Amino acid sequence: MTYNRADVWVKNVNVILFSIFFLFLLCVATYAQSPSSQITLEADRVVYFEPEGRAQAEGNVTIRREDITLNAPYVEYLVENSMVFAESKAEEQVVLIWGDRTLRGSRLEYNLVTKEGTMQDASGQEGPVYIYDGNVSVAPPKAALAKGWLAKGDIKKVKEDTHIAVWENANYTTCDAPKPHYNLYTTKMTVIPDNKVILRRPKVYLDGKLFYTYPFNYEISLKDKKTSGSFVYQFKDDSDRGTGIMAYGPVISEDRLSVYAHVAYWTEMNEEWMISGSYNLNDQWDLFASTAYTYNSDEDEKRYRPGWGASYHNQGFSGKVYWSQAESVSIEKEAGVTYKGVLWRSPEVELFTPWINIASDTRSRLALYWGHYEAMGISGTQEASVDRWGYGFEASQSFKPLDKKNNNFTPFIWAQYQNFRYDAKRLKRQEIIDAVYGLRYRIGDFPMVTSYGQRWTTGNSPMSWDDYDDRREIYQTVGIPLGSRWKVAVRAAYDFMDEHLDEVVGSLVYDEHCYAWELIYRDERPMYYSDDEDDWIGLRLVIKAFPETKITFGGEVETITSPAQEVGFIK
Secondary structure: OOOOOOOOOEEOOOOOOHHHHHHHHHHHHHOOOOOOOOOEEEOOEEEEEOOOOEEEEEEEEEEEEOOEEEEEEEEEEEOOOOEEEEEOEOOEOEEEEEOOEEEEEOEEEEEOOOOOEEEEEEEEEEOOEEEEEEEEEEEOHHHHHHHOOOOHHHHOOOOOOOOEEEEEEEEEEOOOOOOOOEEEEEEEEEEEOOOEEEEOOOEEEEOOEEEEEOOOOEEEEOOOOEEOOOOEEEEEEEOOOEEEEEEEEEEEEOOOEEEEEEEEEEOOOEEEEEEEEEEEOOOOEEEEEEEEEEEEOOOOEEEEOOEEEEEEEEOOEEEEEEEEEEEEEEEEEEOOEEEEEEEEEEEEEEEEOOOEEEEOOEEEEEEEEEEEEEEEEOOOOOEEEEEEEEEEEEEEEEOOOOEOOOOEOEEEEEEEEEEEEEOOOOOOEEEEEEEEEEEEEEEOOEEEEEEEEEEEEEEOOOEHHHOOOOEEEEEEEEEEEOOOOEEEEEEEEEEOOOOEEEEEEEEEEEEOOOEEEEEEEEEEOOOOOOOOOOOEEEEEEEEOOOOOOOEEEOHHHHHOOOHHHHOOOOO
């Protein structure tokens, strides 16, 4: 139904504009579209200006084309170029829906044929990611590539019918609270659906207050549900280096190439730094390299420490070949005993089979080892140049809760066997069996974990870093909630062989729903003063970015499972 007079309104009708559809078919021919891709318009009131080829619709306006739906209180439609102009009124927003994705805003300009447009004061959601308070432009992949929004490698990873979005002056968060507890503000953000989100040098806010400004672009993988990491500033007190400030995070984060930087300044050791990177050759192979200028307490000096190699992953099989020079290693051999030394690998090779289910709740995998090493000898005085080869297997078993009704008292078991041979004149063989038995349980409001670890060794290694002793230790972890936000967790390790309390680790947690602060203190208590003592205190921030993945800021704090993680205060 069409009208030649602009002052005629039709009320309370659903209208399919056949004349618009006819003219649209002409446009379709221009754009080589299928004639079945018709446009339908429904509204409370519609008026069509035939000389101008323009339609106005008001009140519960809905426009549909293929998988695109537009809802708005007011819309203008230009027939000749299929442009739509939509505006919000009062509490009614403009809503653009395609597939399972939705954009909301105050004003929209959108071409129904080319599928390009812009929305002001927009908000939207991509999986668990919320984006709000920004202006957004959208386009299909080929148009986005022409605009420079996509790299050539990215276009192969997106579907043709998707929309690439570029946001300006927008906020990003994964917090589902009505008022997000954290958000990242950026002047430009590119969203590639089902692939990744790239933020240009975002500012990080906690509870509406600026925490810090990120110096590089920041990338979040929507496919793997993980971030590229974050550049973070941290204070830490270390028994070897003194008190220091550290900054670290990604410098380059692309699909194939990643480069990370780590810099620190200590009261006793001055500056330290490390640059590391990896390059993805294909689906199976990755190359990696690093160079560092760091202190090692065994040498009592700072020096350059390069390393490089390649890793392999294919159908569950994995492996690594690795070279390093003057590598500074810190190896916790048991509670209260941490070996610190220097190691040359030239190279080291490791191969692992896929995990195999050998029973309903038990799985295992095999391992092969070979390497040539230069390291401190077992006597602690002379260096040893040794070839090492061997094999081993690892197994773990998970159990259902013994108290199924209350989901309580859950046992767990882990075991590992390693058999090594050495080409040394003496100390030619070492066998190591490690086993851990444990129980996770809750008594009232207090979550707990009790685990017993035992090691059996036969023979010795000619190298100090690789030489292990028997052990029999029990670990007890207790969590204590102090209200809805504050929590404390403590883990202690007792050595039955030496009858000595070897280690105490404490966590103080402040949990604010979408993020948590964790202060960790580790007191290593070696039996003998000659043993290295690795005490430190650190602070880390955990942003609960995805159900499966956390963004964790905290350096060496991340190398251990904290008591709070063990009892589930930080998941």
